[in-house]
Amino acid sequence: MACGQQRAALALLFVAVLQASLCSLQPAAAAPVLPQSVGTSYQAAYHYVKCEADYVIEPASTQELADAIKAYKQLAEEQGAQLKVRVSRRLFHSTTSFVCPAQLKSYAGPESNPKVLSVGVIQDRMNYTISTDPAKFTMRIAAGMKLREFTAEATRVGMSVQVGSLPAYAGLTMAGVMSASGHGSGDNATSNICDTLLSVTWVDANGNVRSSSRDSEEGKLFCGGMGLIGIITELEIQLTPPSHTKLITRYLANDTDIVGDIAKMLKVSPHMLVFWRPDMRLYSAFLLKPVSTSVPAGDAHMTLLPSYKGRTNMAHLFRVIQDDIFDDTMRYSGIQESVMCPTVAANSVGKTWASDSKGEDVLFAVGKTNDLAASECWDDCAWNGPSYNGTAEDVHLSIEWDDLQDWTTDIKNMFKYDLWETKFDQGRCLGPGYIWLRFGHGSPDYLSMSYDMKRPVYIQSTWLKSRSSMDKFPMRYGFITDLLEEVSLCKYKGRPHWGKNFARTFTHPECSIRDRYPRSFDKVLALQDKHDPQRMFEPELWQHIRLQEPLKPYPRCALDKTCYCQEDIHCPEQHRCIASLAPGLESYKVCKPDWRLQPQSGRA
Structure with missing residues (x-):
């Protein structure tokens, strides 16, 4: 090798050694600056779901959240973990786990990725x-x-x-x-x-x-x-300039032709909510109609969902009623029916939309639109306060208007053949609650309940049950609401509200939610690929929907609302998995009390 070539090679070697030395002197990447964590969990007001997370943070601004995401992303990369982030509030109003960043233990099967860094984002401070x-x-x-x-x-x-x-x-x-x-x-x-x-x-x-x-x-x-x-x-x-709204009420009407009545009322105003009790054959309808501000507004304000603060504590009695699955001590029949069912009616379908400043119920009024829009019961609602120590069983789906007549017929038949099954059952009524009926329009939003629909009707089944007994027994006569849920989902191809319902609603083995969105689901996946290819924001339950993967059944899973029963083992103790007796619904099974355990009742 010539001298010039030797000198060039030595120079290159010297430069390489110098660069390596300089690199070794570079400071390590700065550790991520994490926001203060305010805990490791948050839960539902309904007490069905509790979300666990490695970190729970409460940013107060967009920039604080952006900085937090960058910091946790860096931390996850350093740990070789997958970052999972979901957003909610400290006490969220949902019966599903979509708000949870980590997999729930109640979901059968192994975790898809055991190396996860989970972060819950609470937006309670972002309220301005x-x-x-x-x-x-x-x-x-x-x-x-x-x-x-x-x-x-x-x-x-x-x-x-x-x-x-x-x-x-x-x-x-x-x-x-x-x-x-x-x-x-x-x-x-x-x-x-x-x-x-x-x-x-x-x-x-x-x-x-x-x-x-x-x-x-x-x-x-x-x-x-x-x-x-x-x-x-x-x-x-x-928003709009200040406006006035007229409240019109049809109160405690007979439900013989409820669909025909609804069609007529919608011509008066499209903005209507109906509370329906098929077991009492009654409904109440509340219409809101915009009117000119030249029409004087009174002091009416919405109180449809009232506070129970200071009312008589009914928690013990409510638990006794729910635990009485064989109608032994608190039958809804005879003299008990004459007391209990009217009381239930007054606290459900007998509610009014609004009250005046004196607290008197109002059926017809003109008020300020903002005052008649929505109501709050704070921490003393029926489902979260001490009066009942209750929780809500909440199922919420959309169906087409063209199916509403058949759907209401099926619901009436559920009560006729399954609730009032024998001569012993004719006085039965469900506890506090109702079926809501609301109305909408077809939506362009890819996962909306009304995406691509012609004339959606929102059906919601909301019932109160004792929190003290929910781990042992279903809601009293809960087989009716279970039947309503599965029939609405499968027979009527209902699209579930993402914040209501239960894990089983979204993972039914024969009634795929993904199939409800044939024209938009791939667009959703494409947007995920574009903006979140690592699926940081994807919750566990959504993975089951995306993969059309049902949850695995296990003993008593119907009580946990993770399955619809197919065998007796799926039901709570002292219950059997039995086919519906309603015409056309015999293929649907629900958990009913096992009357074979009560031979003296004459019903075994």
């Missing part, structure tokens, strides 16, 4: 107004603002919410309602928050802050999409 535009009647709000805060703020700045856009319960968050496909009522009219949405600000899987218009591909997934591609932090909402 960011800006308003009085000329355009728009508000930009933080995503954690509750409906009651939103209507109060709208009143303060001289605006009104749009009639029909909000659900009845004012304790929900605006972004939560929007993400879960929550809704108000409006037959081919304004019927949900997304009808009033202009844009969303959100944080993606890389911690970047983004903004999407209502009509964008991303906007069509944030409405009803459970935050599968990112976390909503801000909403821009279209």
Whole structure:
């Protein structure tokens, strides 16, 4: 080798050694600066679901959340873990686990990825107004603002919410309602928050802050999409000038022709909610109709979901009633029927939409739109306060209007043949609760309950049961509500509300939720691939839907609401898995009390 070549080689070697030395002197990557964790769990107000997480944080702004996502992403990479992030509130109003970042223990089978770093994001501090535009009647709000805060703020700045856009319960968050496909009522009219949405600000899987218009591909997934591609932090909402609304009530009407009655009432106003009790053959309907502000507004305000604070404590009696699966000590028949069923009616289908300033019930009134939009019962609702020590059994789906007549016939037959099965059962009525009927329009949103539908009807079955007994017995006569749930899901191809229902509703082995969205599901997956390829925001239950993978049944799984019974072993103790007796519903099975254990009853 020539001298020049030797010198060149030595020079290259010297440079390489120097670079290696310099690299070894470089400081290590800075450790991620994590936000303060405020715990490792959060749970449902209904007490069905408790979410566990490695970290639970409460950011107060979009930027705080963005910084947190970047920090946890770095930490997960250093640990070689998959990052899972979900957003909710400290006490969330859901019966499903979509809000949980980690897999629930109640889901049978091994974890799909045991190396997970899980983060729960609580938006309780994100409950404020960011800006308003009085000329355009728009508000930009933080995503954690509750409906009651939103209507109060709208009143303060001289605006009104749009009639029909909000659900009845004012304790929900605006972004939560929007993400879960929550809704108000409006037959081919304004019927949900997304009808009033202009844009969303959100944080993606890389911690970047983004903004999407209502009509964008991303906007069509944030409405009803459970935050599968990112976390909503801000909403821009279209409101109206201050307005007045007329309340019209049809109170305790006979349900013989309930569908025909509804069709007539919808011509008066599309914004209507119906409470129906098939066991009492009664319904009450509440219509909200916009009127001119030249019509004076009184002091009526919505109290449909009242506070039970200070009322007589019924928790022990309620537990006794629920535990009495064989009708031994508290029968809904004879003299007991004459006392119990009217009391139940007064606390369910006998409720009124509004009250005046004196606390008197109001059936007909003109009030300010914001005052008649939604109501709150705080920590003293029937399902979360001490009066009943109760919880709600809440099933919520959408079906087509064209199927409503057949559906109501099937529901009536369930009560006739399954609840009033023998001569011993004619006095039976369910406990506190009702079936809600609300109305909407076809939606362009890819996972909306009303996506691509012609004329959706929202059916909701809400019933109170004792929290003290829920791990031992189902709700009293709960086989009726179980039957209603599965028939609505499978026979009527119902689309579930993402914040209601149970794990089994979304994982039925023969009634795939994925198949409910044949024209949009692939678009959802494409948006996930684009914005969250690592599936940071994808909850465990969604994976079962995406893979069309049912949960594995196990003993008493029907009591846990993770399966519909097929065998007796799936039922609670002292129950059997029995086919429905209603005409045309014989293929559906439910857990009924095993009367063979009570031969003296004459029913075995």
